[in-house]
Amino acid sequence: MDTLISMIKDLRIAIAQINHMVGALAENCTRITQIWTEWEGDADLIVFPEMIVTGYPVEDLVFHEQFLADIHRHVEALTEHSRQHQSAILIGAPWKHQGKLYNAGFLIERGQRTLLLKHDLPNDGVFDEERLFSHGPLPEPALFRGHKLGIMICQDFWSPRVAGHLKDRGAECLIIPNGSTYETTKYERRLFQARKRVTETGLPLLYVNAVGGQDELVFDGASFLMSPSGEVIFQMRAFEEDIRQVTEDTPESVTAYPPLDQTMYNAAVLGLRDYIHKSGFSSVLLGLSGGIDSALAASIAVDALGADNVRGVRLPSPFTSQESLDDAQDLAHCLGIQCDTIPIDAAMTTFQDIIPDLTGLAFENMQARSRGLILMSLSNQSGALLLSTGNKSELATGYATLYGDMCGAFNPLKDMYKTKVYDLSRLRNGWKPSFAKGPDGPVIPENILTKAPSAELRPDQKDEDSLPPYEILDPILERLIEGEESCVDVTKDGVSADIVTRVYKLLRSSEYKRRQACPGVNLTTKAFGGRARRYPMVNKY
Numbered sequence: 040m041d042t043l044i045s046m047i048k049d050l051r052i053a054i055a056q057i058n059h060m061v062g063a064l065a066e067n068c069t070r071i072t073q074i075w076t077e078w079e080g081d082a083d084l085i086v087f088p089e090m091i092v093t094g095y096p097v098e099d100l101v102f103h104e105q106f107l108a109d110i111h112r113h114v115e116a117l118t119e120h121s122r123q124h125q126s127a128i129l130i131g132a133p134w135k136h137q138g139k140l141y142n143a144g145f146l147i148e149r150g151q152r153t154l155l156l157k158h159d160l161p162n163d164g165v166f167d168e169e170r171l172f173s174h175g176p177l178p179e180p181a182l183f184r185g186h187k188l189g190i191m192i193c194q195d196f197w198s199p200r201v202a203g204h205l206k207d208r209g210a211e212c213l214i215i216p217n218g219s220t221y222e223t224t225k226y227e228r229r230l231f232q233a234r235k236r237v238t239e240t241g242l243p244l245l246y247v248n249a250v251g252g253q254d255e256l257v258f259d260g261a262s263f264l265m266s267p268s269g270e271v272i273f274q275m276r277a278f279e280e281d282i283r284q285v286t287e288d289t290p291e292s293v294t295a296y297p298p299l300d301q302t303m304y305n306a307a308v309l310g311l312r313d314y315i316h317k318s319g320f321s322s323v324l325l326g327l328s329g330g331i332d333s334a335l336a337a338s339i340a341v342d343a344l345g346a347d348n349v350r351g352v353r354l355p356s357p358f359t360s361q362e363s364l365d366d367a368q369d370l371a372h373c374l375g376i377q378c379d380t381i382p383i384d385a386a387m388t389t390f391q392d393i394i395p396d397l398t399g400l401a402f403e404n405m406q407a408r409s410r411g412l413i414l415m416s417l418s419n420q421s422g423a424l425l426l427s428t429g430n431k432s433e434l435a436t437g438y439a440t441l442y443g444d445m446c447g448a449f450n451p452l453k454d455m456y457k458t459k460v461y462d463l464s465r466l467r468n469g470w471k472p473s474f475a476k477g478p479d480g481p482v483i484p485e486n487i488l489t490k491a492p493s494a495e496l497r498p499d500q501k502d503e504d505s506l507p508p509y510e511i512l513d514p515i516l517e518r519l520i521e522g523e524e525s526c527v528d529v530t531k532d533g534v535s536a537d538i539v540t541r542v543y544k545l546l547r548s549s550e551y552k553r554r555q556a557c558p559g560v561n562l563t564t565k566a567f568g569g570r571a572r573r574y575p576m577v578n579k580y
Contacts, residue, residue, distance in 0.1 A: 052084050052245070054281075054285065057249070057280050058280055059091055060094050068092060084128070086129045086214060087128065118151075118152045127149075129190065133172070141172055142157040143175075144190060180208050217249065217262075218258060230271065255310070259278055263293075278474070300462055311343045311451045322421075329367040331457075335464045341482075344476065387409060411443045418448075429444055436506060450559035453558075468483055526539045
């Protein structure tokens with residue numbers, strides 16, 4: 040068989056595609072030893088994701104000497120523990136070596152430890168490892184039970200130079216421990232690079248990725264084995280923990296990577312779930328307006344945490360239609376969540392008494408801020424984390440109120456354009472992730488999907504009173520943001536120059552709001568709020 044095992048027939052390799060928690064050294068190492076014990080006698084080598092000891096990315100934790108000392112202590116303990124096992128492990132952690140700090144890997148077997156240093160460091164998108172680590176030398180193959188393993192840590196996989204060097208030094212295969220984050224096009228890019236590496240070297244390639252949420256990042260798993268001919272012959276589940284063995288007798292076993300919209304929904308659920316649980320919380324609350332954004336956010340929350348841990352709150356004003364109240368109640372019923380109602384009329388009257396001549400946009404924003412104040416107070420009182428529900432289209436154009444609807448600790452929709460919110464809502468009504476805790480069947484009422492979106496802050500208000508229709512707006516935003524195109528480039532395709540210029544001005548002038556927005560799940564290559572997109576707040580270009 041044209042696989043890793045056909046070249047190393049006497050090795051049994053287990054892939055531990057598992058979730059980790061940054062900074063939880065004892066917990067992570069306990070998980071390593073548990074898996075090690077479970078696979079004793081069934082695997083010669085257990086391969087874990089990148090930096091499994093510390094979780095990934097560690098960011099500025101590595102500047103704390105005590106943190107590094109604790110890492111050293113735990114790795115030493117694992118090395119000593121290896122004397123009890125016949126199997127070996129491949130793990131990773133930050134490591135000081137000869138006075139420099141590295142992103143390192145360790146092949147540990149029977150009391151011995153082989154140090155592996157990452158050569159190429161990612162310094163774009165969401166990672167800036169050159170700020171933290173030194174570049175290791177070009178790696179040499181690791182000797183393991185009579186074989187030469189070409190181990191490349193994450194970013195080294197993207198370099199033909201590293202793979203070529205390992206091949207020239209006699210490597211018999213390529214093994215890549217990863218902490219590769221989800222983005223809408225990342226899986227295809229991984230496969231493209233993997234096929235380049237196996238074509239260049241003629242070696243099989245084993246790609247072992249992490250899974251789980253960390254802050255705004257989501258690791259999607261989907262570890263795979265690729266033959267020298269570029270065929271994926273073994274692939275693990277996406278967005279779920281998975282531990283499997285690759286042996287000489289392993290049949291082709293490919294778990295298909297989900298379609299785009301399913302991956303985005305999966306990532307939102309997993310990112311929210313892990314942010315809540317890893318932060319020490321168990322429940323969330325959110326405002327239910329009867330609109331599409333809060334409906335999808337509530338659905339994601341129920342799928343992530345279960346209906347008993349999600350609370351919805353209706354906050355009607357004199358401008359809230361009965362239709363919206365009914366839609367919010369129907370949504371709560373479909374999801375099986377608690378739904379409370381707290382009118383904001385009294386708060387509006389009080390603010391109007393305090394602030395003379397409160398009219399126009401200030402009057403509308405006061406309503407949003409009244410709701411934000413109530414929801415934040417409920418969060419403080421109950422201990423449930425408040426979810427923000429603004430979408431990427433609104434954040435891009437500034438169609439959101441600071442200290443109002445932008446209030447919240449986390450936003451599962453932060454990197455979804457409005458049209459994508461509709462797409463994923465329709466998707467969820469006909470499909471549910473395998474790991475979701477929500478109900479089967481449709482969960483978002485049809486009326487929410489079909490009515491015109493409105494903030495309902497004045498009589499007969501519609502979003503299109505202030506913004507271009509979303510089917511026009513979102514493609515423009517995507518070209519300006521993800522595509523980094525100019526207004527001139529966008530208008531070449533027949534899009535109205537006036538609309539493009541207006542949208543660009545809204546995008547540029549709203550940066551200060553996005554700097555104050557809560558974190559949310561990264562889904563695209565240019566998510567707001569992280570390191571992937573950095574623009575000045577004061578910007579006249």
